[in-house]
Amino acid sequence: MKIIAYTYTDPLLEPSPDQANWGWEVDAVYQDLGKRTQLQQLLTDCETEPANYLLIRRLEELGDSVEEVSDRLNALEAMEVMVIATQQPYTSENSHLRVELLNLLHEIQRQQRSHRIRQGHARNRLDAAPPPGKVPYGYRRGQGKYTIDRSTSPVVKDFFEHFILYGSLRGSVRYLAKKYGKKISVTTGRRWLTNPVYRGNTAYHNGEIISNTHIPIISQQEAAQVDRLLRRNSRLPSRTASAPRSLAGLVLCSKCQSHLTVTSVTQRNQDKEYLYLRSISCPKKPKCRAIPYQEVLENTIETVCRDLPLAVAGTNSPQLDAVKNSLGEAIARQQEILAQIPALIETGILDAQTAKLRAYKLRTEISALQAKLATLPPVNLRSVAQAVSLPQFWLDLSETERRFYFREFIKQIEIIRQDKNWKLQVIFIF
Structure with missing residues (x-):
């Protein structure tokens, strides 16, 4: 008993399937990529040495239209080759063959229409044309x-x-x-x-x-x-990114593990406002007392000025530089290959369609590498740390500006309570 298999793959839409993924012991596999030359070879081989079974995934792989599919099924039937579609309810040994074919005609037409639309979109991708749909504002x-x-x-x-x-x-x-x-x-x-x-x-x-x-x-x-x-x-609690105070969302009470929110207190007939940091959901009884906001702010600035340069110095800058250099070199190599494609087309080594596929793959790989490179921290982290380690730098900023810089460096500020006193610990992002 001789069993053969056939697959057709459009390189614009999908990768080639695994030859061994049939579930049968197959004697030969005919594979087409873009054109159906191997299908013609299959039909020629079956004329001289017919196979008992032909495995295909879906009937529409036999042609680009319902007429082509039908003609090739008739040719295989005339050579007594039993066709089995592994992803459709079709086998030519079934006595209801024609009924099944009629039921599958509509699906084949729909699949081929969808295939042509997807092919058009794929060609647009190769030309780096915009996808269908609404154009982004701007x-x-x-x-x-x-x-x-x-x-x-x-x-x-x-x-x-x-x-x-x-x-x-x-x-x-x-x-x-x-x-x-x-x-x-x-x-x-x-x-x-x-x-x-x-x-x-x-x-x-x-x-x-x-x-x-x-x-x-x-x-x-x-x-x-x-x-x-x-x-x-x-990393911040909800809605604190736009809070007017620079410490909003950063401060945590180490005793009750509750985030502290900024609250304001005013006295009757007075315009002056007093700010405090108070636990949002303290389970303790009595609850952890509020702390003056200004005191925490001053202590935070003092701690940042003292500890930030040491924290930055402890980061593994040589390793970070090595990663950046490696990504940069990988991008440069891909760009060099991309630049060689026009010459390969001129010499006939690559045809236009294959060249477009190769160029598309290279450009997507370059984009992925550039995205990785963009996620790495800036190279001048140490010089920035030296600049912001001066107390006057922080004092000259508005609360909104301080909020921006605090969140660039600080992951969390822990309030450590000691009887009636407290101290804070600044945890940096790196």
């Missing part, structure tokens, strides 16, 4: 790519600049509504901040990203800063 379609919309892109640019300056998503959303009358939800604002299109990249539904396909609204440095701010804010 852009419009033009000449096969995204182009800047000069009437709306300043709104998006201002939104990003406000977020980078203050690190508050909700605050940036409110700023947009107040200055431009552009009302968006917080969810939409978060999508803007993470949308690759605003960074000059094109993202597709398969999750792949191609870099530098059009003019960006924000630079790579700004994009890296946005990502760092988003990661930083994700």
Whole structure:
């Protein structure tokens, strides 16, 4: 008994299947990639030495139309080759063959229509053309790519600049509504901040990203800063990212393990405001007492100025530099290969279709490496630490500016209570 198998794969849409993944002991496998030359060879071989069984995944792999599928099934039936579709309810030994074929015709037509649509989208990806769907605010379609919309892109640019300056998503959303009358939800604002299109990249539904396909609204440095701010804010309690006080969301009571919130107290007939840090949900009885906000702020500044340079010095900078150099070298190698493709087309080593596939793969790999590189901390961390270790630096800042810098370096501030006194411990991010 002779068993053969056949697969057809469109290289634009899927990788080649595993030859051994049939569940049968197969004598020969015919594989086509893009064109059906091996299918013709299969039919020729069956004329001289017919097989008993032919395994295929789906009937539509036998042709690009229902007519082609039907003709090839008739040819195989005439040679007494039993066809078994492993992913469809079809086998030619069934006496209800024609009924099954009629039931499958509609599905085959639908699959082939879907296949042609997906092929069109895949070709667009190879040309780095935008995917179908609504164009992101700030852009419009033009000449096969995204182009800047000069009437709306300043709104998006201002939104990003406000977020980078203050690190508050909700605050940036409110700023947009107040200055431009552009009302968006917080969810939409978060999508803007993470949308690759605003960074000059094109993202597709398969999750792949191609870099530098059009003019960006924000630079790579700004994009890296946005990502760092988003990661930083994700560690904070809800709604504290936009809180007006610099210590909001950072302070924890080590005794009751409750986060401390900033509360204000005023006296009757007096304008002066007194700020305290109070436990949000203290389970102790009596509850942990409130602490003057200004005292904690002054102690935090003193601790940061004293301990931050030591903490930065303890980071493994040589190892970090090695990782950055390794990623940079990998990006450079891929770019060199990409630059060689036009010459390979001219010499006939690569045809245009294969060259496009190779270039697409290289560009997505470069984008992935660049994304890894962007997540690493800045190289000038030590010089920054030296600059911010001066008390006067902190005292000259507003509360909003202090909030930004505190969250760049501080993961948490623990209040350690000792009878009626207390001390604090600053835990840095690195």
